[in-house]
Amino acid sequence: MKAIFAGVIFCCCTLFILFFTSHMTLDKSSYFQPLAWRFPLCTAYLTNADYCQKCSLRNLDHNFKEQLRRSLSNTSLAFIGDSRIRHMFAYLRSLLDGRHVVLKETINDTLHWDEPRQFQLSFYARLYPDTAMRALVREWRxxxxxxxxxxxxxxxxxxVFRYGEAALPEFRRNLTVLAEDFAALSDLTTVIWIRTLPINPVELAINTQWSHRRNADVLAERFGRVVEEVARNAGIVLWDAVYQDSREYVHMYKDVVHPGLTLLRKAICQLLFALxxxxxxxSLSGSFTKIFNDVTFLN
Structure with a gap:
């Protein structure tokens, strides 16, 4: 009798687990980018800031070295933009090297080769969506x-800083042309745009360098909406989760425009899982509690 009772309990538990996990796992096909782009992505991590809770502020991945191997081996990744995306590059490079994070180390175009993972990481300093950025895309093409x-x-x-609201129409035109250039590479690479990140209104109010542009936080939102609109119209993958986090946790910025280290590691976590x-x-397995204890962070 005890054996029969134990068997019934086991079957019930098994059915419960199968039912519960089926509601916790999502259809994989609906979270990939459109097949127009060359290399695949799990875009759920780029559109939902806390997808699967693997990159939430409380539950960052505990096995980051393994994630670096799984996500980056035998591939290459380029960051283009100003100091805000340069900080993402520097953070990821520090994880690859297992060294201190030095955010201001890289200013100009830089290429980093990671021999153990056969991975190439590069940064291109292009402050505006102008002819210099288009020239880079043409060289790739x-x-x-x-x-x-x-x-x-x-x-x-x-x-926003140099030209303000008057530059918005030209900004849109340049982005639209740039999107067309990127679209021509769709069978060769995968392009991801980040909506213009927010500006910290508290720091903005007291920073003397930004005294000529006290409405920069509002303008950044307007410019960001243009980036989002152009990206969606062109079918470019939009990494909106990093914008969501920066807006919600703008108090974690290190200054007027730069997200702090906690937000940087959250962004890199999202990117690695997306790759x-x-x-x-x-899944229900695993405990994501350790927060990057294998690297020391410095401002």
């Missing part, structure tokens, strides 16, 4: 510069 598997761009802050297409399905 013409084959005069090696084309990375993934290209990530963020722009807008410098246009690992095997991570699209949420």
């Amino acid at each position: 013409n084959g005069t510069r090696p084309l990375p598997h993934y290209v990530i761009m963020e722009t807008g802050a410098w246009t 690992d297409t095997g991570s699209c399905r949420c």
